[in-house]
Amino acid sequence: MTDADAHKARSAANELVDTHCHLQDAAFDGDRPIVLERALNCLSWFIVVGDDLESSRRACELARERVYASVGLHPYHADSVSEPAIASLADLARSPYVVAIGEIGLDYYHGQAPRDIQQQALEKQLELAVRLGRPVVIHNRDADDDLLRVLEGFHGRLPGGAMHCFSGEVAFAKACLHLGFYISFAGNVTFPKAGALREAARAVPLDRLLVETDSPYLAPQPVRGKRCEPAYVRHTAEALAAIKGCSLEEFGSATSANARRLFLSRDNH
Ligand SMILES: [Zn+2]
Ligand SMILES: [Zn+2]
Numbered sequence: 001m002t003d004a005d006a007h008k009a010r011s012a013a014n015e016l017v018d019t020h021c022h023l024q025d026a027a028f029d030g031d032r033p034i035v036l037e038r039a040l041n042c043l044s045w046f047i048v049v050g051d052d053l054e055s056s057r058r059a060c061e062l063a064r065e066r067v068y069a070s071v072g073l074h075p076y077h078a079d080s081v082s083e084p085a086i087a088s089l090a091d092l093a094r095s096p097y098v099v100a101i102g103e104i105g106l107d108y109y110h111g112q113a114p115r116d117i118q119q120q121a122l123e124k125q126l127e128l129a130v131r132l133g134r135p136v137v138i139h140n141r142d143a144d145d146d147l148l149r150v151l152e153g154f155h156g157r158l159p160g161g162a163m164h165c166f167s168g169e170v171a172f173a174k175a176c177l178h179l180g181f182y183i184s185f186a187g188n189v190t191f192p193k194a195g196a197l198r199e200a201a202r203a204v205p206l207d208r209l210l211v212e213t214d215s216p217y218l219a220p221q222p223v224r225g226k227r228c229e230p231a232y233v234r235h236t237a238e239a240l241a242a243i244k245g246c247s248l249e250e251f252g253s254a255t256s257a258n259a260r261r262l263f264l265s266r267d268n269h
Contacts, residue, residue, distance in 0.1 A: 015252040016237055017259040018046035018230040019184055020070075020103075020137065020164050020212035024058035027216035027227055039230035040066060044256055046230050047263065049103050049137060049164075052077045053088055063097035068263065070100040070137050078113035078121035086128055093132050099263040101129040102137025103164060106150075109141040118143075119150055126154050129161075135262050136161035138181070144172050151179050160262050165214050166200065173200045177208055182262055184210035187220030187228060190239040201243050206254045209244075210262075211237050 018039070023046075028035050039046055045066040050056025051074035059069035071092045073081050092098060104125040106118050113121070129136045138161055140147050151158075163176050165186040173183055183204045189197050201209070211233055213220075219228035220235040234248075241251035 015249070015256045016043050016211070016233055017256045018043055018213050018215075018233040019162060019210045019259050019263070020049050020186070021046055021215040021230045022051070022055070022217075023048045023062060023215070023230065024050070024055050025216050028229075035229045035231075036062070036067070042231050042234065046233075047099060047137075049100075051103055052080065053085060056089065056092055060092050060095055060098060063095065068097050068099045069095070070102045071098055072100075072102040072104040072125055072137065073121060074103050074139060075105050075107040075111045075113065075118045075121065078111065078118040081121035081124055086124055089125070089128060090132065093128075093134060098134070100135050100137050100162075101125055101132070102161075103139040104136060105139035106143035106147050107139060107141040108143045108146075111141070115143075115146065119146060122147075122150055123153075126150070126158065129159070130154065130157045133159050135159050137164050138162065139164055140168070144168060144175075148172075148175055148179070151176075151181075155179055162210055162262060164212060165218070167197060168200060169196060170200050170203045173203055177204065182208050182210050182258060184212045185236065185240060186212050186214045187218040187224070187232070187236050189243075190220040190236055191224070192221075198243055201240055206244055206246070206251070207258060209240065209255055210259055211240060211255050 047068045047070050048059040048062050049070045050059045056071035063069040071089050162182045162184045164184045166183045213228050213233045215228035219226045241248045
């Protein structure tokens with residue numbers, strides 16, 4: 001094997017993208033540079049996602065070659081979505097490393113803000129994404145119907161998006177696909193009791209699938225219960241490859257191409 005062949009083999013094996021992690025989280029304060037190095041050693045690239053202004057700023061500070069950022073206000077912080085906050089997000093998004101607006105969405109399980117406030121916060125940030133021509137990263141918990149209704153209002157205008165840490169059923173996955181969204185699975189798809197979620201993954205075509213860690217949360221089997229980190233995306237990718245009946249290499253190159261198409265191509269499709 002020549003050096004070039006060896007390099008090619010290695011990069012094909014390493015072609016994995018973590019589309020959603022929170023490397024700026026305090027859980028990494030003790031060893032962030034080491035975790036980042038490990039991630040860069042085994043992934044093609046990854047996205048550090050913000051959930052409020054401060055964490056969005058910190059995501060932008062971490063951004064560099066192969067480390068991208070997403071900026072947005074999570075539904076937990078729906079009542080902080082003001083004109084100045086939107087202007088601050090727009091300002092951060094001027095960086096070429098900011099590849100998406102998110103995470104934004106609806107959370108009727110843990111979210112404290114009333115549903116109408118959450119919906120308005122989501123709509124304002126979807127409008128920002130349209131204005132900036134950036135795809136969105138959507139968080140959803142127990143809000144399928146309202147979320148679909150809001151997203152339908154933006155159909156044809158949004159430059160795409162990902163349903164992050166997908167936890168819904170087949171019908172909801174199909175509705176999201178119909179709206180042009182990519183479906184991103186996290187470590188919970190590997191859990192023994194997640195049969196329904198694996199069913200949903202089976203229903204998503206390989207060219208619309210993404211994989212993520214949502215680290216430091218939701219470490220996949222067999223590292224479940226530990227602090228999750230981007231490098232662990234490999235375990236989730238292995239489980240998803242088995243579900244899709246393909247090799248890890250095929251799965252990695254297909255989902256990396258999807259992530260590139262959604263987040264890194266200028267016209268986003
Ligand atoms: Zn989330
Ligand atoms: Zn997240």
